[in-house]
Amino acid sequence: MKAGVVVFPGSNCDRDAAVTLQAVTGHPAEMIWHGDTDMPDCDLIVVPGGFSYGDYLRSGAMAAHSPICRTIVEKAKRGVPVLGICNGFQILTETGLLPGILMRNASLRFICKDVYIRPERTDTIFAAAYEAGKAIRIPIAHKDGNYFADRETLDRLDGDGLVAFRYCTEQGEVSDAANPNGSQRNIAGLYSENGRILGMMPHPERLADAMLGGVDGRPLFQSLVNSIH
Amino acid sequence: MTEPTTDRTEPTITPETIAAHGVKPDEYEHLVSLLGRTPNLTELGIFSVMWSEHCSYKSSKVWLKTLPTEGPHVIQGPGENAGVVDLGDGLAAIFKMESHNHPSYIEPYQGAATGVGGIMRDIFTMGARPVANLNALRFGSPHHAKTRRLISGVVSGIGDYGNCIGVPTVGGETNFDPRYNNNILVNAMCVGLAPSDRIFYSAAAGSGNPVVYVGSKTGRDGIHGATMASAEFDDQSEEKRPTVQVGDPFTEKLLLEACLELMQQDTIIAIQDMGAAGLTSSSVEMASKGGVGIRLDLDHVPQRESGMTAYEMMLSESQERMLMVLRPGSEPQAEAIFRKWELDFAVIGTTTETGRLEIMHQGALKADLPIPALADEAPSYERPYQLRKPPAMIAPDMVPARGSIADTLLELMGSPNLCSRRWIWEQYDHMVMGDTVQRPGGDAALIRIHGTNKGLASTCDVTPRYCQADPFEGGKQAIAESWRNLTAVGADPLAVTDCLNFGNPERPEIMGEFVGCIQGMAQACHAFAFPVVSGNVSLYNETNGVAIPPTPGIGAIGLIADLAQSATIALKPDQVILKLGKTRGHLGQSLYQELATGSYNGAPPSVDLEQEKHIGDFVRSLIRKDLCHTVHDLSDGGLLVGLAEMALAGGTGFTIDELKTDLSPHAYYFGEDQGRYLLAVSAENANIIDECALAASIELTEIARSGGDAITLPHESPLPLAALRSAHEAWFPGYFAE
Amino acid sequence: MKARVTVTLKTGVLDPQGKAIAHALGSLGIDGVDGVRQGKYIEVELAETDPERAKATLERICKELLANPVIENYRYELEGA
Amino acid sequence: MKARVTVTLKTGVLDPQGKAIAHALGSLGIDGVDGVRQGKYIEVELAETDPERAKATLERICKELLANPVIENYRYELEGA
Numbered sequence A: 001m002k003a004g005v006v007v008f009p010g011s012n013c014d015r016d017a018a019v020t021l022q023a024v025t026g027h028p029a030e031m032i033w034h035g036d037t038d039m040p041d042c043d044l045i046v047v048p049g050g051f052s053y054g055d056y057l058r059s060g061a062m063a064a065h066s067p068i069c070r071t072i073v074e075k076a077k078r079g080v081p082v083l084g085i086c087n088g089f090q091i092l093t094e095t096g097l098l099p100g101i102l103m104r105n106a107s108l109r110f111i112c113k114d115v116y117i118r119p120e121r122t123d124t125i126f127a128a129a130y131e132a133g134k135a136i137r138i139p140i141a142h143k144d145g146n147y148f149a150d151r152e153t154l155d156r157l158d159g160d161g162l163v164a165f166r167y168c169t170e171q172g173e174v175s176d177a178a179n180p181n182g183s184q185r186n187i188a189g190l191y192s193e194n195g196r197i198l199g200m201m202p203h204p205e206r207l208a209d210a211m212l213g214g215v216d217g218r219p220l221f222q223s224l225v226n227s228i229h
Numbered sequence B: 001m002t003e004p005t006t007d008r009t010e011p012t013i014t015p016e017t018i019a020a021h022g023v024k025p026d027e028y029e030h031l032v033s034l035l036g037r038t039p040n041l042t043e044l045g046i047f048s049v050m051w052s053e054h055c056s057y058k059s060s061k062v063w064l065k066t067l068p069t070e071g072p073h074v075i076q077g078p079g080e081n082a083g084v085v086d087l088g089d090g091l092a093a094i095f096k097m098e099s100h101n102h103p104s105y106i107e108p109y110q111g112a113a114t115g116v117g118g119i120m121r122d123i124f125t126m127g128a129r130p131v132a133n134l135n136a137l138r139f140g141s142p143h144h145a146k147t148r149r150l151i152s153g154v155v156s157g158i159g160d161y162g163n164c165i166g167v168p169t170v171g172g173e174t175n176f177d178p179r180y181n182n183n184i185l186v187n188a189m190c191v192g193l194a195p196s197d198r199i200f201y202s203a204a205a206g207s208g209n210p211v212v213y214v215g216s217k218t219g220r221d222g223i224h225g226a227t228m229a230s231a232e233f234d235d236q237s238e239e240k241r242p243t244v245q246v247g248d249p250f251t252e253k254l255l256l257e258a259c260l261e262l263m264q265q266d267t268i269i270a271i272q273d274m275g276a277a278g279l280t281s282s283s284v285e286m287a288s289k290g291g292v293g294i295r296l297d298l299d300h301v302p303q304r305e306s307g308m309t310a311y312e313m314m315l316s317e318s319q320e321r322m323l324m325v326l327r328p329g330s331e332p333q334a335e336a337i338f339r340k341w342e343l344d345f346a347v348i349g350t351t352t353e354t355g356r357l358e359i360m361h362q363g364a365l366k367a368d369l370p371i372p373a374l375a376d377e378a379p380s381y382e383r384p385y386q387l388r389k390p391p392a393m394i395a396p397d398m399v400p401a402r403g404s405i406a407d408t409l410l411e412l413m414g415s416p417n418l419c420s421r422r423w424i425w426e427q428y429d430h431m432v433m434g435d436t437v438q439r440p441g442g443d444a445a446l447i448r449i450h451g452t453n454k455g456l457a458s459t460c461d462v463t464p465r466y467c468q469a470d471p472f473e474g475g476k477q478a479i480a481e482s483w484r485n486l487t488a489v490g491a492d493p494l495a496v497t498d499c500l501n502f503g504n505p506e507r508p509e510i511m512g513e514f515v516g517c518i519q520g521m522a523q524a525c526h527a528f529a530f531p532v533v534s535g536n537v538s539l540y541n542e543t544n545g546v547a548i549p550p551t552p553g554i555g556a557i558g559l560i561a562d563l564a565q566s567a568t569i570a571l572k573p574d575q576v577i578l579k580l581g582k583t584r585g586h587l588g589q590s591l592y593q594e595l596a597t598g599s600y601n602g603a604p605p606s607v608d609l610e611q612e613k614h615i616g617d618f619v620r621s622l623i624r625k626d627l628c629h630t631v632h633d634l635s636d637g638g639l640l641v642g643l644a645e646m647a648l649a650g651g652t653g654f655t656i657d658e659l660k661t662d663l664s665p666h667a668y669y670f671g672e673d674q675g676r677y678l679l680a681v682s683a684e685n686a687n688i689i690d691e692c693a694l695a696a697s698i699e700l701t702e703i704a705r706s707g708g709d710a711i712t713l714p715h716e717s718p719l720p721l722a723a724l725r726s727a728h729e730a731w732f733p734g735y736f737a738e
Numbered sequence C, D: 001m002k003a004r005v006t007v008t009l010k011t012g013v014l015d016p017q018g019k020a021i022a023h024a025l026g027s028l029g030i031d032g033v034d035g036v037r038q039g040k041y042i043e044v045e046l047a048e049t050d051p052e053r054a055k056a057t058l059e060r061i062c063k064e065l066l067a068n069p070v071i072e073n074y075r076y077e078l079e080g081a
């Protein structure tokens, strides 16, 4: 699997993503500079975390208007898998590839800690290696992770099974107490309609190395390798 | 008196202008004699900042020289943007700590944010990628009206800046004391990594080499209020100019990447970030260190505002800027890199042979000053000082026992000075860069050196109440505690940076605190072969004649050759808990004493440096031999607090069957004797360690066994960990929910 | 021409910032505040001098960048228009 | 009474947000923008009905919470006052 990692001015988890991709796929990831409009052929496009354009105005808003995003949207529409992590998720919602928006955390504070999320489906290219219904421990690190969409959209997301992950307790129970940022319906990650795009606030790339305290993020990348080769 | 040869159209200098610039009459006389003429206003402005305490270290210089600064692994000691130590395998660590106290009090969010930005520039200006940030914070009483807003502003300012740049904030310390009510301290530390053969320095060289400005545009930021007092400069603006800068972490991130990219090439002769006194101090320092002159043409400086004068540009403290001297001819390739990162790039001058700083603006020579007068010949004072007579020792039993030990523990662990700092460090991205091995909450932060199996440990320490009672012992203790914290995770302590925060040095008793602390630090650094390689001094931290407690903040780093041989504080079940070092029940200046009596009294615990080193080396050797992976050093709060912290970290309780001591229980549990560690090991390893300790003549006591989910002490009902945890975790969130 | 753009949250969208301000006012001892909503205020200096063309540009700016239609409304006024 | 508060950065104070917006507009192909400054906009619903007293409260709110006078200015208007 050949993965490309997009680098915006202000991306800062680009290296972390590349390190984990290399560890799981065995191949170095291609770093894609935001200013370049043509993108090398990749089996997976990763839009990494960070603070593209400082996240000024709104998280992801400026990056969504950069030339490279036009290319990403085009490729995504042709079915190239896209994984947006944290700021990457925010950018994907701002481009319209995923619905809704990530607002300021309910606490108004940046939160960096491990939380539990529950894969809602395991029949996708991103989650096949997870166990259905079993919570995984994963770090979050964001100030704007509070997922919002209108009720209609939320119902559609639920109805079509497009919610990828929900914040939950260690036991896998979805509850208010387990919701770190006020996200509606505890949404931590979303799929596009065709299931080829995943946007998520938690950082799977950060917990894929036992030395750093856990490997629950690794199956996500393993799933991609298995289904994409 | 000769008239200036420079621009005479500037406002005339009056005694008031001189005073408004903070230049003392005798300093002005000295200045005039060095120049051989009177300065114009721009020149006075330049002198005033170069001769300020902040840039010249005029009160502290003579004393800083007494600190040990050398060691076999020191590549660069004090005098550069940051200190550099060799880590082996072609890598060097570059690190420094700096204060941003006053701005953080006035505008906590921006003040703290720009403090973090400033210290990171010091690091990457030398060629290092910042890999860890730490911060030492001192606030006033939690009950003080301002404290809540100050904490939340400072913490989010630090967080937002570091988080945005993507450098993990991995550690620090936080204290409360009413003596910081009107003078909070915000000290930021940054550690970076660089190839040891590609370190960049600030000494300019050659003549005719281009002087290049990169980064953000220059605005009228931070031009000191006092220096704006001259009416001539104030007329167009009805608003008093803010003296606080706004940080732009996004631009700093671009500047970081662009600088590191340029540093891959062989084009930089010298580089210096623009910190305090921006263009002035960066150009003067580069010229001074290289023994050359510099000529700047300010018309080429990228400007954010129109109509800026030479005075304003030279004194502006706009953030996120750098000055470089490049090899001639390399400008186009350098420019391409900065343009790629969408940053300003401008050639604004050249190096010269004149040894002078020449400032041109709109065709006029605005300043023409001999570089040595600005730098090496700046004033230096041997200020009178009065050493404090240390208070008498307080015997353990002079501090009253206060009922249940478990209740006291609960109260201490839930108090502002000992409670969990999670509320703070969860606002910091402490994991970005993918190498954080030990997250905040342990003795020292531990990151992996990227791409290797080596670890870099870092810590911030000082106990101001000890320094207040006895500056000498307090200075010693600060160094010892940082050395101990590094040791506790298994690291070889390497070197120290300091941030010396004190009151007004013109008062002999304050100068005495400064001297005492330095002497104590120096003695400890010698004992541990633990050199000071960088640092910062912040004086005049006082309001209405009330000074802060002497606060010589220590930042230190250490190296772990193999991360498999490191330790954490997390207790595991079925371990034997050993205590190393002597317990005398020292309660003077302890947190227990404050709880029991309402005040701090008597002598602080003293550090036996020889013993400290002996025990520390021993602990490290056990970690190296895989005999032990759970270690915690004892400091604030004493033995029982240390045990409780281990229990909470590991989610495992412990039981003490009987007290092996002649001391009364409160002195045994809460005394703050120095040079002690707790180790938790298997029963089998306990026996081996026991023998090793005997051979090394180190006092070792088996004090407890781990297991269960409560803390069980003799003659006390068990204290459930859950209750302890909620007390420990509740204080900060509760304080901010009010 | 100078334009002043105000971006506000749509009714029904929760406003944590506004809520926090209201809460902080309480602890400052300021009573009688029934609700607080926070938005953004942006001043844009346009080279354009023709009000109609300036308006067209502003519409684009607001729609494409300054406001996110999922949660926000915008309004603007042109100085001297 | 409803009050509309606008908090802006003082002239000369760096506005990274405004700078970034201006830059983004450039890459959107929107030319002719000479400068952008971002501020805050806050709506406060006051129980008070007397304009003078409402003003006094607003002053306090702005000074003590909404704006830091070191770097920011504020202004407000009271609806119907």
Ligand SMILES: Nc1ncnc2c1ncn2[C@@H]1O[C@H](COP(=O)(O)OP(=O)(O)O)[C@@H](O)[C@H]1O
Binding pocket: B134, B135, B136, B137, B169, B170, B171, B172, B173, B174, B421, B424, B425, B439, B440, B441, B442, B443, B444, B445, B460, B461, B485, B635, B636
């Ligand atoms: N301002 C802060 N920022 C980040 N971490 C902090 C801060 N204050 C305290 N910590 C962390 O909390 C833990 C406890 O701090 P402290 O009690 O000062 O430790 P010690 O007594 O071992 O020096 C440490 O891991 C420290 O790094």
Ligand SMILES: [Mg+2]
Binding pocket: B442, B443, B444, B485, B633, B635
């Ligand atoms: Mg410690």
